[in-house]
Amino acid sequence: MQSAIEAQxxxxxxxxxxxxLDGLSFEVPEGTVFGLLGPNGAGKSTTVKILTTLxxxxxxxxxxxxxxxxxxxxxxxxxxxxxxxxxGVDREATGRENLRLQGQxxxxxxRELEQKIDMLLERFRLSDAADRIVRGYxxxxxxxxxxxxxxxHTPQVLxxxxxxxxxxxxxxxxxxxxxxxxxxxxxxxxxxxxxxMEEADRLAARLxxxxxxxxVAEGSPDELKRELRGDAVHVxxxxxxxxxxxxxxxxxxxxxxxxxxxxxxxxxADDGARAVPSVLQALEAHGIAVAxxxxxxxxxxxxxxxxxGRTFGEAEAEEKETKR
Amino acid sequence: xxxxxxxxxxxIRHLRALGRQPWWIAITLTQPIIWLVLFGSVxxxxxxxxxxxxxxxxxxxxxxxxxxxxxxxxxxxGMTMIEDMDRGVIDRFLATPVRLGALITGRTMQGAxxxxxxxxxxxxxxxxxxxxxxxxxxxxxGMILVASLLGTSVAALxxxxxxxxxxxxxxxxxxxxxxxxxxxxxTAFMPEDLxxxxxxxxxxxxxxxxxxxxxxxxxxxxxxxxxxxxTGALLALALACAAFATRAFxxxxxxx
Numbered sequence: 001m002q003s004a005i006e007a008q009x010x011x012x013x014x015x016x017x018x019x020x021l022d023g024l025s026f027e028v029p030e031g032t033v034f035g036l037l038g039p040n041g042a043g044k045s046t047t048v049k050i051l052t053t054l055x056x057x058x059x060x061x062x063x064x065x066x067x068x069x070x071x072x073x074x075x076x077x078x079x080x081x082x083x084x085x086x087x088g089v090d091r092e093a094t095g096r097e098n099l100r101l102q103g104q105x106x107x108x109x110x111r112e113l114e115q116k117i118d119m120l121l122e123r124f125r126l127s128d129a130a131d132r133i134v135r136g137y138x139x140x141x142x143x144x145x146x147x148x149x150x151x152x153h154t155p156q157v158l159x160x161x162x163x164x165x166x167x168x169x170x171x172x173x174x175x176x177x178x179x180x181x182x183x184x185x186x187x188x189x190x191x192x193x194x195x196x197m198e199e200a201d202r203l204a205a206r207l208x209x210x211x212x213x214x215x216v217a218e219g220s221p222d223e224l225k226r227e228l229r230g231d232a233v234h235v236x237x238x239x240x241x242x243x244x245x246x247x248x249x250x251x252x253x254x255x256x257x258x259x260x261x262x263x264x265x266x267x268x269a270d271d272g273a274r275a276v277p278s279v280l281q282a283l284e285a286h287g288i289a290v291a292x293x294x295x296x297x298x299x300x301x302x303x304x305x306x307x308x309g310r311t312f313g314e315a316e317a318e319e320k321e322t323k324r
Numbered sequence: 325x326x327x328x329x330x331x332x333x334x335x336i337r338h339l340r341a342l343g344r345q346p347w348w349i350a351i352t353l354t355q356p357i358i359w360l361v362l363f364g365s366v367x368x369x370x371x372x373x374x375x376x377x378x379x380x381x382x383x384x385x386x387x388x389x390x391x392x393x394x395x396x397x398x399x400x401x402g403m404t405m406i407e408d409m410d411r412g413v414i415d416r417f418l419a420t421p422v423r424l425g426a427l428i429t430g431r432t433m434q435g436a437x438x439x440x441x442x443x444x445x446x447x448x449x450x451x452x453x454x455x456x457x458x459x460x461x462x463x464x465x466g467m468i469l470v471a472s473l474l475g476t477s478v479a480a481l482x483x484x485x486x487x488x489x490x491x492x493x494x495x496x497x498x499x500x501x502x503x504x505x506x507x508x509x510x511t512a513f514m515p516e517d518l519x520x521x522x523x524x525x526x527x528x529x530x531x532x533x534x535x536x537x538x539x540x541x542x543x544x545x546x547x548x549x550x551x552x553x554x555t556g557a558l559l560a561l562a563l564a565c566a567a568f569a570t571r572a573f574x575x576x577x578x579x580x
Contacts (some may be wrong), residue, residue: 054418054419054580055580084415086411086412087411087412088411088412089413089416090341090408090411092344092409097340104329105421106420107421133344149416156410202386
C-alpha cells in the first residue's frame with residue numbers, strides 16, 4: 001500500500017533555541033486514521049504546519065499524497081484539507097459564504113460547488129444555520145463548520161489538529177462521531193493530532209506517541225498496550241516519601257517498572273490482583289502509609305509513561321514551565 | 325487559477341463584511357462632514373486673501389476633503405488583516421491554493437470601492453454647500469479615481485504594516501504617526517502660495533499633496549501636464565506599496 005504521508009527526520013528550531021522537532025519520522029498508510037498523540041508542546045502542531053506547507057523544516061523531508069511538501073507546496077495544498085487547532089472561519093460571514101469562498105479558492109464553481117456545500121451543511125447538521133452569521137454559532141457548530149471547510153474540495157488527506165480541544169465533553173463526543181464517520185469513507189486519509197488519550201484510543205487505527213519533538217512509540221492502540229504486558233498498579237501514598245518507596249518495592253518479584261511521582265507510585269505487574277497484597281506488605285514494612293491502591297488494564301497513559309519516562313500530566317506541566 | 329479571480333472573491337468577502345456594519349460607514353463619513361461644514365465656514369473669508377486663487381473656499385477645499393477621507397479610510401485597511409491573523413483565517417487560506425497577492429489585492433480593491441462611494445457622498449454634500457466643480461461630472465469622476473489610487477497605496481501600506489507589527493494598538497499608533505502630519509504639510513487647507521516656504525518644500529514630496537493637487541486640477545483646473553505627473557507618481561507609489569505588502573506577507577509566512 002502507498003503511503004499518504006511520509007515524514008523523514010524532521011527538525012525544526014524556533015528562535016530562542018526552541019527545538020520543536022528533533023528528527024521526527026513516521027509514515028501513514030493510505031485510507032487510515034493516524035493519530036499523533038503527545039502533550040502540548042511535544043511538536044504535533046509544528047509537524048502539521050510542515051506537512052500542510054505552512055512552515056518549512058530546518059532538516060528532513062516529507063511527502064503528502066505522494067508530493068514533496070518542499071518542492072511542490074502548491075500541489076500539496078490542492079490535495080489536502082486542513083482543520084487547524086484554532087478555528088479559522090470568517091465569523092462575519094455566514095456558514096454558506098465561508099464554504100463557498102473555500103470552494104472558490106480551490107477552483108470550484110457553479111452547481112458542482114453549490115451541491116457540495118448543501119451536502120456538507122446537511123452532513124454537519126448546519127443546514128438550518130447555513131445563512132446565519134457565524135458569530136452567532138455555538139462552539140460545536142463553529143468546529144463542525146471548520147471540518148466542513150476542510151472537506152469542500154474532497155481532499156485526499158485531511159489534517160485534524162486537536163479537533164476537540166476546548167469543546168464541552170458532550171460536544172466532543174458528537175465530534176468523535178463525525179470523525180468516525182469520516183474514517184469509514186473510502187480513500188480519505190486522516191492525520192489526527194491530540195493530547196487526549198481517550199480520543200487517540202477511540203479514533204486512531206494507528207498512532208505515534210510524540211515526546212520532545214520525536215516519535216517514541218508507534219503502533220495500533222491495542223498493540224501499544226499489549227506490549228506493556230500485564231497490569232498497571234497505582235498506589236497513592238499517605239505522604240510523599242520519594243526514594244523509600246522504590247526501595248521498598250524494587251525487591252519484589254511480582255512487580256516491575258516502579259516509578260514515583262510525589263505521592264503517586266506506578267508499577268507494572270503480570271497479575272495485578274495477585275501483586276497487591278505483597279505491595280502493601282512491603283510498604284507497611286518500610287513504615288509507608290498507603291491511601292489507596294488501584295489495579296488497571298494498561299492504558300495509553302501507561303504507554304506514554306513507559307516510553308517518555310514521565311507521566312502525561314508531568315510533561316504538560318513541564319511544558320507550561322518552560323513557556324514561562 | 326488567476327490572481328484576478330481570487331482577488332475578486334476576496335473583495336466580495338470584505339465588501340460584504342463592511343456592508344453588514346452600516347454604522348461603521350456612517351462614522352467614517354462624520355469626519356469629512358465636520359471638515360466641510362466647520363472648516364468651510366471658519367475659513368470662508370480665507371478666499372478673500374490676496375493670492376488665494378479660487379472664488380470660494382468650499383470650491384477649493386472639497387477636493388482636499390475627498391482626498392483626506394480616502395487617505396484615512398485606506399489607512400485603517402490593515403485592521404481587518406490583523407483580525408484575520410488573530411482569528412486563524414489567514415493561516416487557513418495559506419494552506420489552500422489561494423494566491424498570496426490576492427489576499428492583499430482583494431482588500432485594496434474593497435478599499436477603492438469604499439473610497440469611491442464615500443467620495444461620491446462628499447461631492448454631493450459639497451454641492452449642497454454651494455461648491456462648484458467647473459470641469460463637470462467627468463472632472464469629478466477623475467477626482468474620485470485619484471482618491472481611489474491614493475487609497476490603494478495607503479491600503480497596501482497599511483496591510484503590509486499590519487503583517488509586520490501584528491497588533492492592533494501598534495498599527496493604530498503607526499498609522500496615526502505616519503498619516504496625520506502629512507495632511508498638514510499639504511495644500512489641502514491652503515493654497516501653496518500662502519504656505520510657509522518649508523511647508524511648500526515638504527509638500528512637494530508628500531504623496532497626499534500630489535493627490536490633493538491632482539484631484540483639484542481634475543475637478544476644476546486645466547494644468548493637465550501637472551495632473552499627468554502627479555498621477556504617474558501616485559501609480560509608482562501604489563506599485564511600491566504593493567511590493568512592500570507582498571514582501572511583508574512572504575516574511576509573515578516564513579515566520580510560521
